[in-house]
Amino acid sequence: MKISKIILACVPLMWIGACNSGNPESTPSGGAMAKNNAAEKVYVAPGEHDEFYSFMSGGFSGQVSVYGLPSGRLLKVIPVFSLDGEKGYGFNEETKPMLQTSFGFVPWDDAHHPELSQTDGVPDGRYLFINGNNTPRIARIDLSTFETAEIIEIPNSGGNHSSPFTTENSEYVVAGTRFSVPIPQKNVAISSYKEEFKGALSFISVDPEEGHMEVDFQVLLPGFDYDLAHAGKGKSHGWMFFTSYNSEESHTLKEVNASQNDKDYIAAINWKKAQEYLAQGKAIDMPAEYLINRYNEKKHMAETEKRTSVKVLLPQDCPGLIYYLPTPKSPHGVDVDPTGSYIVGNGKLNANLTIHSFDKMITAIENESFAGDIAGIPVLNFEDVVAGTVESGGLGPLHTEFDGEGNAYTTFFISSEVVKWKLDTWEVLDRIPTYYSVGHLMIPGGDSKKPWGKYMVALNKITKDRYLPTGPELAHSAQLYDISGDKMELLLDFPTIGEPHYAQAIPAELVKPNSKKIYKLDENEHPYFTKSESDARVEREGNEVHIYMTSIRSHFSPDNIEGISVGDQVYFHLTNLEQDWDVPHGLSVMGAQNAELLVMPGQTETLLWEPVKAGVFPFYCTDFCSALHQEMQGYIRVSPKGEQLPLSFSTGE
Amino acid sequence: MKNLPRFIAFIASALVLLLFVYPLWRITLEAPQYPEGISMYIWINQITGDTPGTLQNINILNHYVGMQQIVPSSIPELQYFPYVVAALGVLGLIAALVNRPKVYLIWVIIFGALAFLGIYDFYLWEYDYGHNLSATAPIKVPGQAYQPPLFGSKMLLNFNAISYPAGGGIFMGISLMLSFLAYLLSRSSKKTPVNSASLKAPKTKQKAKPHLQHF
Secondary structure, eight states: OHHHHHHHHHHHHHHHHHHHHTSSSSOTTOGGGGGGOHHHHHOOOTTOOOSEEEEEEOBTTOSEEEEEETTTEEEEEEOSSSOBTTTTBTTSTTTGGGGEETTEEOOOOOEEEEEEEEETTEEEEEEEEEEETTTTEEEEEETTTTEEEEEEEOTTOSOEEEOOOBOTTSSEEEEEESSOEESSOOOOOGGGHHHHEEEEEEEEEEOTTTOOEEEEEEEEEESOEEEEEEEOOGGGTTEEEEEEEOTTOOOSOHHHHTTOSSEEEEEEEEHHHHHHHHHTTOOEEEEEEEEEEEEETTTTEEEEEEEEEEEEEOGGGSTTSEEEEEEESSEEEEEEOTTSOEEEEEETTOSSEEEEEHHHHHHHHHTTOEEEEETTEEEEOHHHHEEEEEOOSOSOEEEEEEOSSSEEEEEETTTTEEEEEETTTOOEEEEEEOSSOEEEEEOTTTTSSSOOTTEEEEEESOOTTSSSOOSSOOOOEEEEEEOSSSSOEEEEEEEOSSOOOOEEEEEGGGTGGGOOOOOOGGGOOOTTOOOSGGGOEEEEETTEEEEEEEEETTEEESOEEEEEETTOEEEEEEEEOOOSTTOOEEEEETTOSSOOEEEOTTOEEEEEEOOOSOEEEEEEOOSOOSTTGGGOEEEEEEEOTTOOOOOEEESOO | OTTHHHHHHHHHHHHHHGGGTSOSEEEEEEETTEEEEEEEEEOSSOEEESSTTHHHHHHHHHHTTTOOOOOGGGOTHHHHHHHHHHHHHHHHHHHHHHOOHHHHHHHHHHHHHHHHHHHHHHHHHHHHHHHOOOTTOSSOOTTOOOOOOSSEEEEETTEEEEEEEOHHHHHHHHHHHHHHHHHHHHHHHHHHHHTHHHHHHHHHHHHHHHHHHHO
16 A cells, blocks of 8 residues: 555656656656767757857967857857958958057967956956967957957067966966077077077966056066966965976977976966066066057957067066976976866876975975076975876876866877876876877866866867868867766767867856847947948048948948049948847958958948959948848949049939 | 825826836837847837837838838927826826815826827827838838737737837826726715715615515
């Protein structure tokens, strides 16, 4: 009697249980299979949103791509360091200044490491920083618009690789040089490397309100290759750690000559001490020419500012500013655990991982227990600072991230795997292959004080047979793993844009509510803003013609323009009068030697058109905007050079 | 007891004045590509939307089928309605102060008539917007009008138009009912103290009637 009652009572419960497991984690047929069903774990139903935004560097594409996790769906490609015809970035007059450098217009770069801004050591969803490695720069992307808001050029740098890692409250993002160069630049023999070449580590301050970046100071170091960096956190807040290789200071055939020393160094920089020295006036003002390009969201255009000097701290003048931690085998990544206690040196030519202890480092510094010095920089004893070694069984460790549960995950490029190990005991807990030859890995918040340790993404360097072949060039591959259990589990492969070196991810709810839908027309301060159709007009100033043009579904105003001659510089200043979400209008003009405009609601953008032939040329809207999009077109008449009709323009006449 | 109608009339006046705080009517357009809907709010003195751009967005959509632009500044009602509503509120307050059935009745009649005329006027505007279409409209559907319903929902091509009173309209309705209640109560409360004896007599008579019928 009792048993049958229990069974009867359980039947509806089981039914409810089965229904619950059906949504949203698994399909209705899921049930007991769900645990190992990778497809269900990455399935985001049509119309639903991903749990995380993931930002991947574009590597040699120079851009940032935004993916949803766990689905691996591409959400946006944000143009940063490279021209992008799709959005007119770097082609329209407003964004051309973004790519200006002291070398002139540099329309490409190699973007490596995205880094989210942080508050109290946790990603806050305000900004994404990313480095340009080739012509040293750091960009700041505003995550309310997902647009590049600022690019600062880094002086005295030769390859901005250990960048743009942030301090706990984004007081600084850093820019260490991977290629040492003569500082200041001069025409010297390359063989004078050891005498003339220096490595500059730059600390870029970030304004807490506006986000504006400035080079606060640089530290000038011996000419090693400063490879990667991470800030201390918690107890080690106030310190910044940079790996270096090429402590041999070689300048040729580095693959051999820079791999000779058994140990290179992690440079530990006390940036709070640096601030004291700055306040004491210990910095020297070194002439340096570099540009800062800032996009003004009200004016809808970028403006360039030039800087002509930089504050430089020299270690020999600033005791206590910097120490070298010997670290085996050309360390690549340097990663600080969420508590700030451990500094992981990923010795890339090694089988094992070296972990330094922050506490031991401080004790050694206090005891002045130094093995010697390099150019006045104290070198600590390896035995004094090492906390432990992970006997990994792998080969070629590159990068480590953390799950916030006391575990660390390290990529091994050569043995193509991720190894999970335990902090404090240094024991290996699990390992899983990657396809193939993983570089960075990323756990959402995995380099911060508060990792969201549910997923891990491996960013692989070699693709080969993972997807349908596309000729010799293949997309780089990312792999998503579930790390919520004891064992790592491969869930998903997805191709990526360019070469994602590193990535960052953040829970969607920290970004999504701030995402702008439109720009407000009544906040538009663009100098060529056209407030309404009745203000649309054409004005001539010498051979410059300025068209104050508007777009609204489904016409341009004006859409008939005459009085242009070959040799004129015609500026189409297009204001999109729409104030509705997701109604951009494009503008392309026949024969334009740049790109289209793609103008968001409330925005003004400018296309420069220099007609080379007489005739009548069409222009049209490129973004399918409405039922009458095909009708959204106009004509501009061009007379031969020397002939000039009076300017006239109209719409609907 | 004597102050109850006065109290109710005060509340009714306050409620009608809430038309200055809440919109009178709400028209929402729903379509697949507008998952969040587009809502327009009709106030006694303005027309607003979910966002500052909503009215422009509705006008853009309307222009495809040749509807006129909704331009609040060209709608005279939005200029004088605030005075009408203020007057109604003041009249209610006067009625409450005077607290006599006749004054309440006058208030109720004026209130009711104006409410009816207001809604009828709204209907006429809707009719005009829905039927008076441009001859050069890009999209012409023979026989199709685009008048949104006064109360309820209706499919207009791809849009489902939903129209209901908003906060202010609901308060106005309650206010109208309360004003009528104040009038009713003022009648009975006036009679009770002044003429209680004569009132009681017919009451017993009335009560007796059913008994008689039973027998």
